[in-house]
Amino acid sequence: MAAGESVTLEAYLDRWAGGDADRGAVAAAVRAISAAGVGIADLVARGPLEESLAKIRGVDPNAGGDAQKELDVVAEERIIAALMPTPVAFLASEESEELIPVNPAGRLVVAVDPLDGSSNIDTNVSVGTIYSILPYDAAAHASPKDAVMRPGRHQVAAGFLAYGPATILVATFGAGTHVFVQDRASGAFLLARENVEIPAETKEYGVNQSNVRHWDAPMKGYIEDCLAGKEGPRGKDFNMRWVGSMVADAFRIFTRGGVYLYPGDKRKGYAEGRLRLIYEANPVAFLTEQAKGGATDGRTRILDIAPHHIHQRIPLVFGSKAEVETIASYY
Template sequence: MSELVTLKTFLGTWAGGDAGRTAIADTVTAIARAGVGIADLVARGPLEEGLASIRGTDPNAGGDAQKELDVVAEERILDALKPTPTAFLASEESETLIPVNADGRLVVAVDPLDGSSNIDTNVSVGTIYSIMPYDPAVNTDPATAVMRPGSNQVAAGFLAYGPATILVATFGEGTQVFVHDRQTGEFVLARTDVEIPAETKEYGVNQSNMRHWHEPMRRYVEDCLAGKDGPRAKDFNMRWVGSMVADAFRIFTRGGVYVYTGDKRKGYENGRLRLIYEAFPLAFLVEQAKGAATDGKTRILDIEPTHIHQRIPLVFGSRAEVEKIASYY
């Protein structure tokens, strides 16, 4: 049996003593460590009374209802990042960037608990992160460090808290999957250089909103539903968890396409997903796994943000299917 490769070993080899890479490695290690604690809280479910309850009456900075565990998750990540070379933390839960380390040269953008509406239903939730470089001489306004196209990311990933705690990570050299070993406390490399199959017969979308969609997306799904007798000439399966990290991990495991489109409802014109905290890191991970990610037409990593909490439609997964969806537009 080959020797297991831990996250620590993998990052040490990848960094190779380079100061810039070591800073990134230390930051990802801290996020993973925070994720273990968050996973433990999630695993306690109803025993951890009140963490699934709505916090106050106001939405978070991203405009969504905020649960107690959203706030706890952000606090855990912030505490873990304090010893790292992170200058600022940009979070879905906070209106402005949070100062972390005055000497830091990285900015971390995070959705501390993706899928938190599913906490009380025992469905997988997770943490999504993006890391960008920060230069105080250039980024005199710290927000400008994250207000750049996603192609500027130096690392990205997500943790999924389910039956296993999974870390899917990229450092711009492929996408890797690590699994937390509860016996040793280490994250262990489970899959290296993940490749999402280019072709698929599986799509994920909240089809209950179909009546609100714009014509291109409605036609795409109608053609999929028509199966082998329709214009696509093949039968499709539809899978939708409603927790993006869970849907994403399925795609990294067996292919497929994830669709969260904008629609005609007020407040949904640009979908509900955040560009910086969710779309950028997922797009980076997917492209490094030979998949594709767009807003329906435009490559996600080419989009320049106009607002820290900007929302955007998101389509990602198997490259051929993402391109097919774009053809409907």
């Protein structure tokens, strides 16, 4: 990108896709998701003026096992509508138990968390949309679910939108991680940072430390060593930063480094962590590795883990590569 040049997401996708049909399909899906995200961002920005959207919907949790808010459903509906004219065959969503048929002639499957961090809707904290894109061939896959139930290394693109002071798209197409920001004057997403690199070393970690009593020994040991500071075995002082909305925590890491930790613990329903592999951990891990960071469940590279359920949960550590490797060494 030349100095002073403003590259729109549309132009970037056109240049990236060229005349390749497979890339063109991916570009169409990303355009649709980003367009849906603009509408979702507008609803989020209305805050208490749309108070009904922050209310819990019914008494049953969503397919992912979390309380479902009205805006979760609205976000999913907007994404489905946006994807209908694109080459996306099926959508896997946190809000739905089974795959959602989209376009019978599609050549992609998309996995999405329509509104990550929705528990923060009514507190004016950044929330977002996370997506993962995988190739789909009806002749090669026994079922659409087979196309989704593959290790994350098979992703062809991934990203997230963060709805905060700025509406931001962090995206990868398998060759670097890039940041686009919506220009509110024109409405277009503009390329703000190309080929982001997460610093390998860090003095910052993000974790919900109130759960320390529930953690296993390796995670307790790591945090205790961080808290010991310069006088401890790590030989340096650490800062803790925790928003509780993964897209907000992730964007901080892509901006200045750090690590994010959501381990499994001893509480009921938390043994395997709380984040979903297919539509949360996999896309974030893909973005992180493309930004020269690392992502693991403590023992295994996230992108090598074979899913056994669409809504499978998993422990997640991602961010600055050297620090992720240090955390893994505790296990």
